[in-house]
Amino acid sequence: xxxxxxxxxxxxxxxxxxxxxxxxxxxxxxxxxxxxxxxxxxxxxxxxxxxxxxxxxxxxxxxxxxxxxxxxxxxxxxxxxxxxxxxxxxxxxxxxxxxxxxxxxxxxxxxxxxxxxxxxxxxxxxxxxxxxxxxxxxxxxxxxxxxxxxxxxxxxx
Numbered sequence: 001x002x003x004x005x006x007x008x009x010x011x012x013x014x015x016x017x018x019x020x021x022x023x024x025x026x027x028x029x030x031x032x033x034x035x036x037x038x039x040x041x042x043x044x045x046x047x048x049x050x051x052x053x054x055x056x057x058x059x060x061x062x063x064x065x066x067x068x069x070x071x072x073x074x075x076x077x078x079x080x081x082x083x084x085x086x087x088x089x090x091x092x093x094x095x096x097x098x099x100x101x102x103x104x105x106x107x108x109x110x111x112x113x114x115x116x117x118x119x120x121x122x123x124x125x126x127x128x129x130x131x132x133x134x135x136x137x138x139x140x141x142x143x144x145x146x147x148x149x150x151x152x153x154x155x156x157x
Contacts, residue, residue, distance in 0.1 A: 040068050043095060044081030051094040051106060051121075060122040060153065061092040062146070065107065067099050070115040076136045083142055090150060091120075118142075120149055125156045 054061050064080055066073035084093040098107045098115065110119060110128065118131040129149070135142040 041066060041074055041077050044078055045084045045093070047088050048081065048084050048093045048095055051096050051103075054092045054094055056092055057123050059090065059092050060120050060124070060149070061094050062087075063094045063096055063110075063119045063121055065096045065098050065110065065112045065115065065117040065119070067097065067115050072136060073116045076116050079136075079139045079142065082139060083146070086143075087146060091146065122153070122156075125153075 048064075049055075051061070051063055062084075064076075066077070080093070080095075084091075087093075096103050096106055098112055110117075114133070116136050117133075118135060120127075120129040120131065122129070131142075131145055135145050
């Protein structure tokens with residue numbers, strides 16, 4: 001009887017150790033995932049500037065409003081970087097981190113309620129044009145909208 005009880009205690013201790021290890025591993029994975037989720041979004045192209053640093057006011061600016069914790073923003077940023085490289089002669093590209101205090105006024109001015117949000121800001125015609133959220137899903141949709149805007153802009157002269 002003592003041998004059986006000893007064996008049961010050893011098995012219980014072994015199970016406790018295994019369960020504890022799994023809990024620790026799962027906790028570590030959750031912590032790592034949370035840190036990745038909260039990590040700052042990297043801007044893929046140095047030609048993408050903050051809205052305050054846009055130099056060429058003759059070209060329209062594509063403004064990307066984002067927050068670091070937004071999964072859609074993280075998925076869209078590389079697409080935005082590719083488009084910025086291809087359209088850098090036609091548009092300025094800017095990013096606005098909506099949780100930074102220095103951007104509070106522009107976030108209020110554009111009434112940003114969701115992320116990601118894109119605007120075409122065209123100083124030449126004093127016009128701010130919001131782009132549909134669907135353009136943040138793939139590169140082709142964004143390129144199509146930008147080309148459409150460029151065609152329309154020719155009539156503004």
